Amino acid sequence: MKSKTGYLALSLAVAVAMYSCNSEKHQDNTTSNSALSTDFIPVNAEDVELPIGYPGSIEGQDNVEIKAQVTGYLEAVYVKEGQYVNRGQLLFKINPSVYNQQVNNNQAALKAAMASQSSAKLEMDKLKPLVEGNVVSEMQLKIAQANYQAASAQVAQAQASLLSSKINAGFTYIKAPVSGYIGRIPSRIGSLIAPSDPSPMTTLSNISNINVYFSMNEADFIRYNKSLISYGNKSKKVEIILPDGETYPYKGNLEAASGNFDRNTASIQMKAVFQNPDRLLRAGGTVRVMVYHNVNNVIKIPKTAVKDIQDKYFVYKLGQQNKVQMVAIEVSGETPQDYFVSSGIEAGDKIAINRMDGLTDGAAVLPKVISNHKLVIHSKKD
Secondary structure, three states: OHHHHHHHHHHHHHHHHHHHHHHHHHHHHHHHHHOEEEEEEEOOEEEEEEEEEEEEEEEEEEEEEEOOOOOEEEEEEOOOOOOEEOOOOEEEEEOOHHHHHHHHHHHHHHHHHHHHHHHHHHHHHHHHHHHHOOOOOHHHHHHHHHHHHHHHHHHHHHHHHHHHHHHHHHOOEEEOOOOEEEOOOOOOOOOEEOOOOOOOOEEEEEEEEEEEEEEEEHHHHHHHHHHHHHOOOOOOOEEEEOOOOOEOOOOEEEEEOOOOOEOOOOEEEEEEEEEOOOOOOOOOOEEEEEEEEEEEEEEEEEHHHOEEEOOEEEEEEEOHHHEEEEEEEEEEEEOOOEEEEEEOOOOOOEEEOOOOOOOOOOOEEEEEEOOOOOOOOOOOOO
């Protein structure tokens, strides 16, 4: 009886052991079958040019208000709004009749003054030999010389008046002081134009080069200048992103538009100068200025490796036993393709770059580490 009972107990133990073994194998097979094949990249710290964007406003190299310098009725308009004009090109004409008449009057006054000067000189020349011969007194000669000097002064005054009237007559023809684009023209033919008018006749913007003005906060300004010192002014690279998201093809030079910080905003006004040969950019437009800072030991990861949940950023880090851990990260900057990470992961970690929608915290994976994954920094376009 004891022998039969022992045999049953042994049989039961073997059955339990075999079931347990089969169960573990089944579980291992199930886990292996449910694990996602996922690509991972190692996280590295590297030296990068970190772009920081600022909203900027465009101004032309020369922005000129065209105002009348004489009063009169607008007789002709030779240009259209938005037209490109060259320096010296005729823009407007004010009725010159009054000013031409002033020129005529001053010409006549000059002739009269010159005649009086000639008469005074003849009188002076006539008296000189008579004084030498003691025919007339020296006092008479001095009076004649004074009359000649007065007549000469009248000639100079008449010449100045004539020149002034010619200048005023010339002001009735208003020409472009620089090359550029014509702005709005509020006045119409027949309107009375005066130098005291509050609004200009038009504006003229020279956009062969353009200036982009923006404000940089104190921290960024100090960081940027430190970068210049460390890298020997090699980081003085400026780009602009156009409103359509494209990067402007020409790079600019960065200058300080102000020598001091604004006490109210704790920012300093900066100016980026760009060439504009295609006249693509116009005064009054807006762009995004991208200033590059050289930064050491920055962790940079592709945006494809980041999961955005309610404005918070997460990555899946490869852990032990080929399971992933969902980790929150802090982002300090970005390009269209990459994020710059300030905390959450560190050099040496491996993060997933695909299967982002299928992974969950603690999920098992079949990892494939891509060690030669290359990341490229591009200019920010948003």
